[in-house]
Amino acid sequence: MPYIPLVEHLPGITGLLEYSKDTAAPIRELTQILLRGPSTLTEGERELIATVVSKGNECKFCTAAHTAAADVLLGEHETSEKVKQDISTAPVSEKMKALLLIASQVQKGGKNVTAALIDAAKKEGATDIEIHDTVLIAALFCLYNRYVDGLSTITPSDPDFYQSLGERLFKYGYNRLPQGYDHLKKNGVEQH
Amino acid sequence: MAHINVPEGVPGIRSLVMFRPETGKPLYDLAQVLLRGESTLTPAERELIAAYVSKRNECMFCMSSHAAASRSLYKDERNMVDEVLHDMQHSSVSDKMKALLNIAGKVQILGNKVTQEDINEARKYDATDKEIHDTVLIAATFSMYNRYVDGLASWAPTDAAVYDEMGDRLAEKGYVTPK
Numbered sequence: 057m058p059y060i061p062l063v064e065h066l067p068g069i070t071g072l073l074e075y076s077k078d079t080a081a082p083i084r085e086l087t088q089i090l091l092r093g094p095s096t097l098t099e100g101e102r103e104l105i106a107t108v109v110s111k112g113n114e115c116k117f118c119t120a121a122h123t124a125a126a127d128v129l130l131g132e133h134e135t136s137e138k139v140k141q142d143i144s145t146a147p148v149s150e151k152m153k154a155l156l157l158i159a160s161q162v163q164k165g166g167k168n169v170t171a172a173l174i175d176a177a178k179k180e181g182a183t184d185i186e187i188h189d190t191v192l193i194a195a196l197f198c199l200y201n202r203y204v205d206g207l208s209t210i211t212p213s214d215p216d217f218y219q220s221l222g223e224r225l226f227k228y229g230y231n232r233l234p235q236g237y238d239h240l241k242k243n244g245v246e247q248h
Numbered sequence: 249m250a251h252i253n254v255p256e257g258v259p260g261i262r263s264l265v266m267f268r269p270e271t272g273k274p275l276y277d278l279a280q281v282l283l284r285g286e287s288t289l290t291p292a293e294r295e296l297i298a299a300y301v302s303k304r305n306e307c308m309f310c311m312s313s314h315a316a317a318s319r320s321l322y323k324d325e326r327n328m329v330d331e332v333l334h335d336m337q338h339s340s341v342s343d344k345m346k347a348l349l350n351i352a353g354k355v356q357i358l359g360n361k362v363t364q365e366d367i368n369e370a371r372k373y374d375a376t377d378k379e380i381h382d383t384v385l386i387a388a389t390f391s392m393y394n395r396y397v398d399g400l401a402s403w404a405p406t407d408a409a410v411y412d413e414m415g416d417r418l419a420e421k422g423y424v425t426p427k
Contacts, residue, residue: 059362059367059380059411060377060381061377072381075381076382076385077350077382078276078281078285078412079281079282079285079385080279081277081281082274082275082277082281085273085274085277086271086274086278088271089271089274089401090271093270093336096339112359113358113359114358114360115360120309131363148384158399161399162395162399165305165306165398166305166307166394166395166396166397166398166399167306168397169251169398169400169401171251171401174251184252184267185268186254187254187400188264188267188268188400189249189268189271191266191395191396191399191400192271192396193330194395194399195391195392195393195395195396197398198388198391198392198395199388199389199391199392200388201358201359201388202355202358202359202384202387202388202391203359203384203385203388204359205358205359205360205362206351206354206355206359206360206362206384206387206388207381208362208364209378223290234317239372
């Protein structure tokens with residue numbers, strides 16, 4: 057049960073973003089720029105950063121949601137699973153490994169990002185803006201993960217829920233749906 | 249030296265926002281609505297939550313600037329800020345604020361550390377849903393800002409006078425993106 061009254065048909069983050077629309081607007085805008093805006097990192101790669109950080113923060117809802125989004129974007133399930141298990145042996149580029157290692161240190165604390173980690177990423181060709189965006193995506197998910205779990209929002213157990221959510225994030229990104237979310241009400245909590 | 253090529257001599261988050269203004273705008277908009285928007289918690293109280301979380305995250309820049317903003321907003325009661333940062337439970341802040349700061353401290357560790365008992369304690373002192381929501385979101389937001397500022401090793405001035413001036417500016421003008 058959430059600690060504050062949230063609409064039942066929108067579990068996880070969506071109910072919170074509808075509860076407080078004035079704070080949701082800049083959070084959504086920031087997320088859309090970072091995860092879907094122009095970048096030399098692919099959308100799939102950026103979703104992997106979100107996934108790894110959410111896993112580190114033990115946020116089941118965000119981990120499942122961004123795993124699903126990464127899988128839709130990458131067209132397979134293997135990469136996200138391997139990245140969550142062990143970055144160093146995952147099937148991603150050396151540059152992505154270096155960036156994911158930076159993200160997982162940001163998750164623990166900003167000061168954990170050492171000059172050596174940054175140098176390693178730059179040696180693999182990471183640009184300043186890629187490093188910037190990696191750190192900010194990781195930091196942003198430290199916000200989301202705490203927001204979602206700190207207010208004890210509902211984490212659906214049905215895998216289909218996350219599949220549909222992943223497809224919605226693929227199709228529409230992170231902006232509020234222009235029609236709102238009432239259409240998800242029809243069949244109760246498990247609908248989306 | 250910052251980890252990336254940000255403008256020199258510009259402190260903390262301002263240097264990062266000048267490096268990437270597109271993301272800077274929503275970052276500043278969020279601070280403005282959370283810390284200055286309509287709320288039954290005063291801007292001074294909300295800045296205190298921000299400073300408290302930043303201290304726990306050991307982010308010198310954010311702690312010093314938001315403590316200074318809170319002092320400036322508390323005016324005659326400015327000692328409250330240092331009392332809370334020194335020892336929150338034994339400070340003279342209200343019981344409701346103690347309960348909310350306790351929740352913020354749990355959020356700083358991890359979202360799933362906040363318990364029903366923590367929430368009940370805040371409700372005992374008449375904290376509303378919106379106040380609990382805003383406390384959790386302020387704590388979560390500063391868990392982001394703190395990591396952004398330190399994760400890129402942005403410059404944190406060590407001169408206290410710099411922060412006093414920053415605090416007065418934040419108290420007076422709020423969160424305006426640097427040009």
